[in-house]
Amino acid sequence: MYNLGSTGLAEAILQTMDQPLLVLRDDLTVEEANSAFYTLFKVDTEETRGRLLYELGNGQWNIPELRRLLEEILPQQSVVEHYRLEHKFPEIGKRIMILNARRLPPEGDRPELILLVISDRTETEQARFELEGYVEFGEKLIDSTREALLVLDWDLKVVRANRPFYDAFQVSPDDTKGRLIYELGNRQWDIPRLRELLENVLPNNNAFDDVEVEHDFEHVGRRVMLLNGRRLDHLDLILLAIRDVTEQRRMEKERETQVGELHHRIKNVLTTVDALVRRTLRDSGSLEEFGRAFESRLGAMARTQDLLVRAPRGSVDMSEILRLELQAHGGREGGNFNLDGPAIALPQDAVQAFAMAVHELTTNAVKHGAFASPEGRIDIQWTVQAGEGGATRVMFRWRERCPIITSAGRTGYGSRVLEAAFRHTLKGSSRLTLHPDGAEFSAEFQL
Template structure:
C-alpha cells in the first residue's frame, strides 16, 4: 500500500514539474515521461513509453553526447548536472540542451535513471545576442569621437570610452571607480558640471549642448559641449563630452581674418527661415548692428540698375538644378548716398529627398571691391589712352615670354606684319616668316646680340607682305633677366617707317636735283649778266635790264617749284610774262590762244627767258608801247614725219611804227640772240625772227612732252 502511494506521489511530482523529465529503466527504456517532455519535443506518450531512448523520434535521440552521458559518465558518478548536448531535430531544428541525470535505487525494483532536460536554445540565443549587443555598444562607444563617461548614481565613474581617455590624456586606472569631480586630481571639479549633474539632470532627466570652458593643468584650455542622459532602468548616467576647442579657435581666427579683410559673412537657412549678417557685412552696407536683417531677396540698398540682375541670380540660386555656386558683382547705396561696388561669393547646400534636390541653405561672403573696381576702371582708361596713342602714333607692341615662348601682339603689330588681327597665333616663327629674306640674318643677329649683351634692341628691317608689298619697320625693345642672368621676357614697340624711307629717298633725289638746278641757274644768271652787260649803254641801263631779266627768271622758278605737283603749261608761261608787264590777255589788242600743253622742266626756263625778252621789247618798242598795236600769241601742236610731237608758238605784233631807225634791233639784240641761237642749241628748236617797221613775226618750233587735253 505504501509503495503505491509513493509511486502516485512520484508521478504527481513528475507531472507538476515544468521541466521535461524522463525516467529510464536499467536498459535505458522509457518508463515515464512527463507532459512537459511530450509537449516540448512534440511526441505522444505511446511513441515514448517502453522505447529505448535512442529510438525516440525515429532515432532522432541517438545523440553521441547523450550516449556518452548514459553509458560512461552516469554509471561512474551516479549524478550529473548540466551536461551540454546539441542536436538538430527534424521538427524542432537545432536545439541546445543541458541534461542533468541521477541513478535512483528502488527496494523492490531495479535502479531508475532520472533525466531532467533543460532546453536552453532560446536562452543561449538571447545570451549570444546580449553579448553581441554589449560588444557592439562597447565598440560604438569607442568609435564615437566624443568622450563618454558612464556614471553611477553616486556620480562615480562606471566606465569611459577610449575617446575620453585620448581627449583628456588619462587611463582607466585613473578614471574608473573615482568620483567624477576627483578625476585629474580634482580638475573636473567644475562648477558648471556640478550644476548640470546635481541640479539640472535630476529635474530634467537630460540636458543638451551645454558649452563649458575650463583650463586643465595638463592639456590647457578646453571648450566642451556637454550632453547628459539618465538611464533609470539601469541606474546609470551617460555624460557625452565633445571637445570643440579647435572649432572655437578656428571661429576666432576666421573672425579675425574677416574683420581684418573686411569680409562680410552671410547665411540664409530657407528651411528654418533664418538670415544672418555678420557685423562686417553690416559695416559694408552701412546697416545698423542692432536691427534684424532684411529678408527681401533684393533689398532697397541695391543700386537700381543692378536689381534686375540680382533678382535673376536669386531665382537661379533657388532653382533645384542650379550650379550651386554664387559669384556676382553689383553696386550698393549706403545710407549716406555713397555708391560702393561689392562682390558676392557663396555656396548653396542642397538636400535630396526621395531623389529630388532642394536648396536648403546658402552661405557666403560679401567683399567691398570699390577700390579694385576704381583701379580697374583707371587701368582700362589708361590702356585705352595708351592704345589710342599707339594707334595715332602708328606703333605696334609685343610682349614675349621667353620661358614659355608665348607672345602678345597689339592689333597694329598684326597689321604691320601683313596679318589680319587674330589671323595667326603670335610667335617668333610667325614674325620671322614676314621679315624680308635679305634682312632675316641681320635682324636675328641684332636680336641675339641685344639679348646676350643686355642692351637695347634697335633695328630696321623690311617686312614682305603676302600681296608682295614691302614695308620698312623700325623695332626697339628691351630684354628682362632673372637673378641668374637668363633672359625671361622682352617688351618692345615697332613703327612703320616706309613713308619715312620713301621721303628720305625722295629728299636725296630732290637735293641732287636742287644742286643740279642751282648750278644751272647760276650759269643762266651768269650768261644773262654777261649778255646784258654787252648790250647795255650804261650802268643804270644794265641795272634795269638785268633786274627785269632776273625777275623773269624768278617767275619761272616760281612756276617750276610747283612742277612736281603739276607740270608748267605753255599758256601759264605766256600769261605769267604778260601779267608781269601789266598786259591783260583776252582784250581786243592782246590775243592768246592754243591747246593745253605741258612742258618739260628743262624747257620752261629757257623758253620763259625768250618770252620775257619778246614781252619786254613789245612793251618798250612794239605792240604794247602805244595804243594802236596788236599782239597775237598762238600755239599749236603737230607731229613730224619721224613721229616727234612738237609745239609751234607764233608771236605776232602789228600796228607799230619804230620811232628811230634801228631802235628795236639794238634793244632786242639779247632777246633775238636767245631765240635764234640759245633755243635751237639747248632745246632743239627751230626759230624764225622777222622784224619790219610795222610789226614782228617770231616763230618757235620745239619738241615737247605729251599733249594734255583741253585748251588754255
C-alpha cells in the same frame, strides 16, 4: 591647466610651429598659445593665458567675423579650414589671416578644446596684389603704346600683341596668339634678318636697337621697320617693338631730292644772273640803261622762279609763262594779246630758258612793236606733234600786228637770248621775220 601630452611632445610641437596657434577652452578662454602667436601679435603670456579671446590686447580680438566662426560655424561642424579674416590691429596694422579651426572632444579629465591655427598671409597677399598690379600695368602699357609690340616666349611663340600690331599688319588675335612668329600671316614674318636677330643676336646680347628691316607683306605692301628687342630673363619672355618708318623714309628721300633740286636750281639761277649782268652791261650804252634793262630781266627771272616754286613736280604749263610775262608788261588777254594752243608742261630745265625768251619778245614788243601802240596786238599759237622716240615736237608762233614797227638797228642781247633758248637749250630752231605790219617769230623745239 590641463596636460596636453604626458611626455610633453604636444607642447614641443606647439612651441616649434612657425604659425601662430591658440588652444581655447569651450568658453573661448585661452588655454595655451605658442611663441609664434606672441611674436606676431606682440602680446605676452600673462595677458593671454586664461583670458577670454575677445579681451586680448585691450579688445583687439573682438572681431565680428571671428565671433561668427567660433560661435556659429564651428559648433555646427568639427573642422573649419581656410577661413579668411582681415583686421587692423593698433600696433601691427592690417593683417590678412587664414584660420583653420578644429574642435577636440573631451578626453579623460581634459575638457573639450578648440585648436585655432592662424596663417598670416598679409605679405603674400600684398605681393600678389602688387604682382597683379604690375601685370595690369604691363598690359595697359603695351596696349597704350603706339608702336606695334609683340611679347614672345622663348620658343618664339606669340604670348601677346597690342592693337597697333593688329591694325598695322592686318592680322587678328586668333591668328596671332600662340603661333610661332615666323608662321604669322601665312609665313609673311619668316624674314631672314628677323630670324638672325631673334636666334643669334638676342640670345648673346640680351637686346638689339633700331635695326632697320625692309620686307614686302602680302596685305600691306612694302614696309620699312625699325626693330627693337629685349630678352626678359626673369620672365622667360622676349619683347619685340616694331616701328613702321616707311613714310618717314619716303619723306627723307623726297627731302633729299628736293634739296638736290634746290641746289641745282640755285646754281642755275646764279649762273643765269651772272650771264645777265655781263651781257646786259655789254649791250648798254649807259649805267642808267643797264639798270633799267637788268631790273626788267631780273624781274622776269623772279616771276619764273615763283612759277617753279608753286608748280607740282617742277613742271610749268607753257601758257602760264606766256600769260604771266605779257600781263606783267600791261598785256590784257583777249584784248591786246591772245593765246591759242594745247596744254604743254615744260620740264624744269626748259622753263627758265623759255621764260627768258618770252621776256625778250615781250620787251621788244613794248619798245618797238605791238605793245608800243594802243592799236597793236599779239597772237600766239602753238601746236604739238609726236616726235622721235616718244618725244613731243612743239611748233611755236608769235605774231605781232601794229601800225608801225621799228628796228633796234643791231643784234643785241635779246636776239642772242632767243637764239640760245631755242637752238641750244631747247634743241630746236627759230626764225625772226619783220613784216610791214609787225614782227613774226617762229620756233620749233622738242620736249
